[in-house]
Amino acid sequence: MKRILRLMLTAAGPYAPQFRATLRVSLAATVLQAAAYACFVPLLAELTRDDVRTGRAWGWVALLAALVAAEGALRMREMTFTYDYWHLVTGSTRLRLGAALRAMPQQELNRRAAGDLTQVVGGNAATAATAVSSLAALFVQLVTVPAVLGLVVLVLDWRLGLVLLAGTCAALPLVRQIQRRSGSGFREVDEAEGETAARIVEYVQGLPVLKATGQAGADSPRLLPVLTRQRHTQAATNRSAALPVAGAQLIVQLALVALVSLGAALVLDARLTPATLLAITVAAARFAEPLSLAAVMTKLFELSEAALARIDDVLSIRPLPVPAGGQPPTSHDIRFEHVSFTYDGQNEPTLNDVDFTVPERSLTALVGPSGSGKTTVTRLIGRYADPQRGTVRIGGVDLSRLDPDEVLTHIAVVFQDVYLFDDTIRANIALARPDATDAEIQAAARAAGIHDFVATLPDAYATRVGEIGSALSGGERQRISIARAFLKDAPIVLLDEPTAALDSTSETVVQEAIDRLVDGKTVIVVAHRLSTVVGADQILVVEDGRITQRGTHTDLLAASGGRYARMWAAQAASRHWQLPVTAARTGGTEGTHT
Structure with a gap:
């Protein structure tokens, strides 16, 4: 998480202060969302009493409504960054990449393929802006909502809370496996796409030569190997993460089933009220949703990280040093x-x-x-x-x-x-x-x-x-x-x-x-x-x-x-060299030519 946030802040560039403020707004909105779900516990408890206290029930409803309204207001403010700053972050990232390329030592610039740099300035910059403007807020929700609701369930009933905790602990290794496989896979995919972009530029520029030598077309040896590598890396990356994603989602769902089963047993033993079980089930379902989503979204985060890392790689190249005090020459020997x-x-x-x-x-x-x-x-x-x-x-x-x-x-x-x-x-x-x-x-x-x-x-x-x-x-x-x-x-x-x-x-x-x-x-x-x-x-x-x-x-x-x-x-x-004169050919098969 620290690594991705650091790369996002790098991509945000001059808009990093607004990005940090948006993350704080997103965090506050997520906490209010979790608190709103927590309000269901006392509300349901009140509604299932034999003698319902109407005033108190309406009080919980009012608090729930206020929390939802406050969250909505914060979400609108959070979306401001998405809609108002996405194009600014994209433009700023490309301008900073352009400045980095301009200041980059020519030796380093010549080492990099033009198509690969086009991929960084074009596709990677757009992906990075999307990560900063949209994925960051989702990232906060995926982390904060389960944390707050997990704490609520633990407070309400530590036994059911431990069930959720155990399910989360069982799913985390699979999430980490998704990260590892997707991370290395998407870096390979991004490198393959950069190589493909470079080879396509070369192919277009060299098309007259390729046509003259019979090397143009779909099976061109200048294009086919990189296109094949790109296709294989994309397919391999998707396949490698499929099983861990399904496994993590299954574990989360099984944990939810285990929680409801244990809760039902506690209700039958009169050790837990039906209202509390209902409230905990609502909170647990909301708890499980981000975790299941995280298993899928991890691939998207790793894709964004690969793009952010490639941008960071270009921005981190140091220009040639210029010590202070240098004076322009006045003569030109x-x-x-x-x-x-x-x-x-x-x-x-x-x-x-x-x-x-x-x-x-x-x-x-x-x-x-x-x-x-x-x-x-x-x-x-x-x-x-x-x-x-x-x-x-x-x-x-x-x-x-x-x-x-x-x-x-x-x-x-x-x-x-x-x-x-x-x-x-x-x-x-x-x-x-x-x-x-x-x-x-x-x-x-x-x-x-x-x-x-x-x-x-x-x-x-x-x-x-x-x-x-x-x-x-x-x-x-x-x-x-x-x-x-x-x-x-x-x-x-x-x-x-x-x-x-x-x-x-x-x-x-x-x-x-x-x-x-x-x-x-x-x-x-x-x-x-x-x-x-x-x-x-x-x-x-x-x-x-x-x-x-x-x-x-x-x-x-x-x-x-x-x-x-x-x-x-x-x-x-x-300077005196000339083409040799070919001797006249006679006899043999030459005589049959017309």
Whole structure:
């Protein structure tokens, strides 16, 4: 109970004070409800007297009515939270999850599947709000009503009270068993649903590839295993709790039968009045109802707890620490001081004792084989994570002393894989500066070489780009990305192989736009095509997480036998490669083709 209430308070967030007040109101209403049932004892005793005292009987009726009316008033107040705060709690939970995702270290965010996070922010948040607004009050009733009425029965007749107590004690192990089975089961169900949501997102995004490879459809190997696991976990969870639920309900009903049987025997022995037995039976029936319901509702509580726990898991992730006293940089040189970095879950470092300086307003190229650590260097500059050893500085300021949002205000990034939102061209460019005017957006588009194309579209800048920019070509998407960077006008520009996936015509246009973008900036470019970085102020060759060579293009070519010289020779040779000419086939079965 403590665990569930703690998670509910976490989910209630800023509305926790109102939630606590509602729980107190619910508790008071439940006590009044139990007291109203207790009034039946003296009322029935009075009505079964040979000489009924009418005034006293009406007094008990009046008290019963007053208690019921007071309970009704409190229930109406209790429902206020359900109806007035459900949507507020849902919205607040999602906003807090959004803030947690925004503050979450990028390394942790990348570790989580998009579909799984969608499940947390969507379905789990709604379930949590339902638990806070509706289930909490029911939870209080299921606990309080049996406690108060059990005490009443014990006071009236300790023997019958012990029967109820024995039945409750016998049912509790089964309730705990339901909790254990449902708890672990619903956590598995929730994980399976998160995995399914993630795989569905992947399936939709990769549908063209799946169709081309014959992997689409109901039996797709990308979907079938997770859908099967989801179905099996749901079925197994329901089956595992069915027998304990039935057993707990049966024990409660048998306890009620035992109480009536013992009560009847005591009445026949004249050791208990019929009126008292009748009153105790009414109280015991109301006592048994919440206990029977609890056996069923336990599954619902455990389902809610699984959702609440997943939300708590996201909210409890600590953002990167930001010590007090950090001052924004006033210059924009970049310095790596003996930096080593290992990704979570990996044993070997991705970067090992990396040490270099990028002077302000210079261009540095990172080259080397795939997986050598080039992209990790650019991520650390944006405070994707903090290195385990060493220091990354911008303008002499240790990035670990700056908020990641502050760091990113100094940086514009152009990625190889451009992500555009399913919105207008104007909105996608304005992401860099939401308050930008139309004139500023168009100026950025002109600088990126995309304005003339946009002007030919029927809706111009109001044209929607489709999901992930699917309505545009790769070169058009890349130029919109560059327009964002122009609009942001940050002093540091990070380029992660922005022309690698483009055709030669698009590459030329994009490269011209990039040349304008980086003018007067501090630039780091990750490059695979060495011909694009011949004019760099310095080239750093990265191998196995270390910088093995550094210098200008001329310097590195002069180091014959070095890694850079070998890469240059290999790429020069590849430029002369062409498809082999297939020899004409004669004879055999080929001659039968038409």
